[in-house]
Amino acid sequence: MNAAALSLRARLFGSVGNTLLTLAMLGLFSAYLPALLRWAVWDATWWAASPAACRAAGGACWAFIHEKLRLVLFGRYPFEEQWRPLLALLLTVALVLAGSSLRFGWRSVVAGGLAGIVAVIVLMRGGVLGLNLVPTDLWGGLPLTVFLAVGGIIGAFPIAIGLALGRRSELGVIRGICVVFIEMVRGVPLVSVLFMASFMIPLFLPGKLQVDALLRALIAITLFSAAYLAEAIRGGLQAVPAGQEQAAKALGLGYWQRSLLIVVPQALRLAIPAIANLFIGLFKDTSLVGIVGLTDLLLATKQALGDPQWRSFSLEAYLFVALLYVAFCLFISHYARALERRLRSRG
Amino acid sequence: MSAVAVSPVRAARGWSDPGFRALATQVIVLALLAGTIAFLATNLVGNLEARSIRTGFGFLWQAAGFEIGQSFIAWSPSASFGRALLVGLLNTLVVASLGIVLSTLAGFVVGIASLSRNPLVSPLARLYVELVRNTPLLLQLYLWYAVLTQMLPAASAAPQLLPGVYLAKSGLHFPVLQHGAGPLLAAVFAGALAFAGHGFWARRRAERTGMPARLWPGLLLLALPIAAVALEHAATISFDVPRPTRFGFSGGGMITPELTALLIGLSLYNAAFIGEILRAGILSVGRGQLEAAAALALSRGQSLRLVVIPQAMKVAVPPLASQYLNLAKNTSLAIAIGYPDLMSIGNTIINQTGQAVEVIAILMCVYLALSLAISAFMNWYNARVALKGAS
DSSP, X not given: OOHHHHHHHHHHHSXXXXXXXXXXXXXXXXXXXXHXXXXXXXXXXXSOOOHHHHHHHOSOBTHHHHHHHHHHHHTTSOGXXXXXHHHHHHHHHHHHHHHHTTOSOHHHHHHHHHHHHHHHHHHHHOSSTTOOXXXXXXXOBHHHHHHHHHHHHHHHHHHHHHHHHHHTOSOHHHHHHHHHHHHHHHHSOHHHHHHHHHHHHHXXXXXXXXXXXXXXXXXXXXXXXXXXXXXXXXXXXXHSOHHHHHHHHHTTOOHHHIIIIIIHHHHHHHTHHHHHHHHHHHHHHGGXXXXXXXXXXXXXXXXXXXXXXXXXXXXXXXXXXXXXXXXXXHHHHHHHHHHHHHHHHHO | OTTTTSSOSXXXXXXXXXXXXXXXXXXHHHHHHHHHHHHXXXXXXXXXXXXXXXXXXXXXXXXXXXXXXXXSSOOOTTSBHHHHHHHHHHHHHHHHHHHHXXXXXHHHHHHHHHHOSOTTHHHHHHHHHHHHHTSOHHHHHHHHHHIIIIIXXXXXXXXXXXXXXXXXXXXXXXXXXXXXXXXXXXXXXXXXXXXXXHHHHHHHHHHHHOOOOOSXXXXXXXXXXXXXXXXXTTXXXXXXXXXXXXXXXXXXXXXXXXXXXXXXXXXXXXXXXXXXXXHHHHHTSOHHHHHHHHHTTOOHHHHIIIIIHHHHHHHHHHHHHHHHHHHHHHGGGHHHHTOOOHHHHHHHHHHHHOOHHHHHHHHHHHHHHHHHHHHHHHHHHHHHHHHHHHO
């Protein structure tokens, strides 16, 4: 027997405990795996368009996804116009990838980002260039989830940099304000911040100024993620060697030049893993906007399940949406790791 | 500012004087903040008047008039809004504390399983962690709620998990103590006190004399009062066991499907994170420590308990604390599956009274207080863990 097989045998049956564990796992697999495979694959209905066919087959009803895919992905957005959210989604993803790739200078990133935001809003909302007007309360599904996550994190960056610098400021008043904001927001659940935005923003603004529900949720998500992002950036700031700031001071740079040109860029690079984790958390947390009535990917799925004929196939629907989330989140974390590697190799 | 103001060639005046600039900046920021708050407050007063919404906390003493699905204190719709918030707070605290205990237990299993050398166990744990960490908690709650309410059989065909414990569409049914619960609870309490007291004394003695602290006398102290009460009241102690009937269960205690789904979802979600935290903690303990323990002829169990775990906890406690904070805040997702926690009862009250400002202020303060309490406790525990390692 070769070494690999010997080591495998030792790891499977090396001790009494391990042997028992192996046997228990084998028992578990043999008890549940065949039933699971039968449900998910062999007895599953893949294409039949009727729920009755699904019930007859007895397995999973993947036909639900086939039947309701566009409702799940785009919510209540008008059916014939759904190429617009699809295009806007692809544009957003492309812009985020280009912007975060660190291949372009910050001027072109900001300019491209602003142009992209305008393009996405025009595409989604319409009302100009011969596109039909689609009010924001009809936006939904995967594009809404991505817009909220991306919009939230982009909007949070300037606030978070300000808060992180403010928390390290020598000016007591400014430090105090930043600490209170960060700790208060981090101490309450996102749901309560969303509630606050949806109930209280209309009360706090002058009667004529109305903010639409989507924007209110975006404000809540932005402020919420700014508090967490500020702490991630503060971690990065602490890791920038003090010599960097001292050298900048010796060159005669003022506070803002030192901070924004020398210290913050290095802090952001150091904070990439933390920022990626935050972004993944934010991407998942956007699902909470469903609680204040915005049709994100998850609420769109729930609404698709509202069809009484298909109601009993919620497990299949949720598993499909879970796979979508897993794919997005794994992509984000792998991309962030690749980014880190590239930065390190560049030195 | 002293570092900046070192030996100016000539006294700087006005804006170029760092001290003046610092003062002016702070005054301007404060003025801006005060101005914004005043602007918002004026709008608020105007808007509340225009919509004829009452203000103040008087509504807390008015009759609520709605039903609450689950309550650990007496509740009737004629009770006040204030009491409704109290019911919600208790429901939140129950979910948070049970969730913390369950997710820690499950997290230990996940963390140890993902470190196992057994090639069947660790990949399974890794798969679990990856899948659970990358899907929204809300989605998992919906999933568990759907499984519990749609796929489980009705009472007559409900599977029996343990003797007398059934899981059915209507919730989790379990036997409850009927008589003798009072003395038994008192005995458990007394036993726990004795156990803790003995543990404290034994540790002190171990530090003083070097005699090892033993666990079994404490366990004996814990078990004795309980056994005594159980024996004395043996005749009157009886369990109310749930019996499945055609229309549901009769007798026994019950946890609603909402609470069951919330507990399962929260625990399994946070277990994945806690498992990763513990794994990182254990991996942070150098190999040399284990080898040294082996060289001292400690058994595998002893080296884990005495050498690895205490050092791993030092690394693991701070992230564990923030995970517990997350869990406590995430109980607010109960609103999505209809468990009447603080947030969902607050939402109901807002819809009934329109007094969003007051209710949201109360909710935020309560959650802040809860977060502060958890982090204060974990800081205390962290200081203890850290100190032990240092001495």
